[in-house]
Amino acid sequence: MKNFKFLGLIAVVVMLIAAVSAFAVPADSAVMHFVQDLGLVSSGSTMLGMCVSFASIKNKCGANPGGTSELYIINKVDVDETQWPELGADGVTYAGPIVPKAGKGFAKWDFAQDTGDFGFTLSGDPGSQSFEHTVGVYIPRFNPEISKVYKDLPNAEIIAVKIDANGQKIVFGDLQRPLTPKLDYKSGKKFNEKNGAEFGLTVGNNHPPYFYSGDIPVVDVVAPAV
Incomplete structure (x- = not known):
């Protein structure tokens, strides 16, 4: 009983x-x-x-170019977790910088013109919806220097900052939900075909990507990280 x-x-x-x-x-x-x-x-x-x-969405006049201009990435283990920035008053912009550990920093990845983009989609069953974030660029050529970078990609946990054509800095991934890399290299079959790799980053999250106003400290790594 x-x-x-x-x-x-x-x-x-x-x-x-x-x-x-x-x-x-x-x-x-x-x-x-x-x-x-x-x-x-x-x-x-x-x-x-x-x-x-819901708040209102209002149309604004002026230019609204598409595309992205720069991509910066950092391994999650190279970020100082104790200084991860909080969100500002607007709830969608980081109020402070992303601080790397001593001797570490972001890597700037160049890519072919007009090949960089990012996106996010809202999907899922009713009551279980979430956002999927995607970042993509095309990296031309394949050589020993690029190969050294590619070999450290498997199972990497990445945080990225993308700068769009409007000059906005946008963060993808965080300490709890880092990005997963994808790479698809093709040499091309004909002399005039593209020779390079489609590089992508993806992650699922419960919000659109956040904006960023902090600095992006860059460190050029001469040798691949151990």
């Missing part, structure tokens, strides 16, 4: 948590206070499933 009472109590608690998560329960309501008193939800918790009102 005691076991049945205990199971019944668990069922009630589970239903309360589900109700608080599924509906916008006021923070000062009796239900919310009861769940908080049980220690199941803190007063500062953000409940999953709580809806927010």
Whole structure:
């Protein structure tokens, strides 16, 4: 009998948590206070499933060029995790710089003109949607110097900063959700065909990529990292 009472109590608690998560329960309501008193939800918790009102999107006049101009990448292990920047007041721009560890820095990867892009898509089943971020460039040629860089790509965890044609710096990947690299090199079959690699980076996340206003410290690595 005691076991049945205990199971019944668990069922009630589970239903309360589900109700608080599924509906916008006021923070000062009796239900919310009861769940908080049980220690199941803190007063500062953000409940999953709580809806927010949308802001307006307004059209702006002026140029809006496509494409990207620069790509900078860094291995996650080379980032000082203790100084990862917080988001600013707008909630979509990092308020501080990404700080590499001593002696480390971003690598600037040149790519063929008009081949760099980035994107993000929202997809998934209802109730389980998320964003997928993608970064892509075409890197011409294949030589020993480029091969030294490529050989360190397998299973790398990458954070990237892309500069678009409007001069905006945008960050892809973070300490919890780094980018996964993809590479597809083709020599071409004919003399006048392209000889190079399609390089891409992907990651899933719960938000679009964040903007960045900090510096991008670059360190040219002479030898491949150990």
